[in-house]
Amino acid sequence: MRTLLTMTEKTDGATKTPRPYHHGDLRRAILTAALDVIAADGPFALSLRDLARRAGVSHAAPAHHFKDRTGLLTAIAAEGFGLLAQTIRDAADLKDAGVRYVRFAREHPAHFQVMFAPDLLRADDLELTTARALAGDALREAVTAVNPENRGTDARLAGIAAWSLAHGFATLLLGRNLDDPVGDRDPEEVFRTLATMLFRSA
Amino acid sequence: MRTLLTMTEKTDGATKTPRPYHHGDLRRAILTAALDVIAADGPFALSLRDLARRAGVSHAAPAHHFKDRTGLLTAIAAEGFGLLAQTIRDAADLKDAGVRYVRFAREHPAHFQVMFAPDLLRADDLELTTARALAGDALREAVTAVNPENRGTDARLAGIAAWSLAHGFATLLLGRNLDDPVGDRDPEEVFRTLATMLFRSA
DNA sequence: CCCACAACTTGACACTGACAAGATTGCCCG
């Protein structure tokens, strides 16, 4: 009631009525609002009723697009894995994939957080599993395409190592655990150094 | 059912009633119950009232020991950092510290999860910050005590790398993201291989 | 044109965290 029409006037043609019963793109509105809340205060602070208020709809409207709270978070995670897959796919080499992984976590912190919080997700959701598989394929491809100078190490282990390093760095970064060690240096540049430490082949 | 131990007769109570009005060690009981719930279903599934029910006390009893939900989780995180510090301190070298880090995450998944979920914690809590500082000291000590053959790399960067690798591996492990890559191999042994990949000096 | 379906609303219920005020008890100090 207090937020009749905030600045949610995105792509509507007839922008006269304050609340035209049909929102137009409520699903997207709820998603972006949820991403804002999660990025600011974490997934715990997320309230479906609050999201509905922000979008200017009734408290039960979100349930029609996402069945319940878990459904909303699952949709976010699926979207995140899709974005990540696309990002990794364009990587030049494995180190670049790692850099992009870290960049993704920083640019999409809400997605990243939810993607790796399995208790919040519907594990058997189709969109989620397919998107996750896509991201996994992209990661595996980046690993196998690495310059195979280190023949002695199993490619699978190299993949685990690369993923662990990137994931740990990104996670600690988002949790503000590396503020003083990294300082004001560019995190991506720091990670590049870490990656060379892992795979120094030449 | 729940009222069988309240309204007891007015006996002396020195040797008769096992658990009268006063629980005895309610704080510990709530903590361990909370750890069970978190390990099973994550911190989101945690309900103060449910914990009170499990302990056989009234719904408002936990609030006396931990001010609120955040207070309970903060206490868990502080305890976790204390345990971690003690574990890391006993490490032989840096690789052993990493192995112990991973082992800690697997043996105390609830602690580990809460420790690195800053939105759930009271950041300025004294016990938490001191325990965290202790753990940080132990980690830093393990890093600086490493065999300094790799002169070229900054010790600080080496610390970030080691922590990132261990933390990422542990996190992915807990999130069940490494089930098929690791397979039935011992995770600690797998991590040992990763660690040697990071620091191969000879 | 109309009607079946999608989008949204209203209402209700059980549950939760948090607060306030009262009850009970261990125990310290006289």
Add this chain to the structure above:
DNA sequence: CGGGCAATCTTGTCAGTGTCAAGTTGTGGG
């Protein structure tokens, strides 16, 4: 020994939440 005091626990209450059920409104395809 015993009285009071503070810690511990209870009862009661309130606003807020997720989720279900049933009704209302708009819209696009036959």
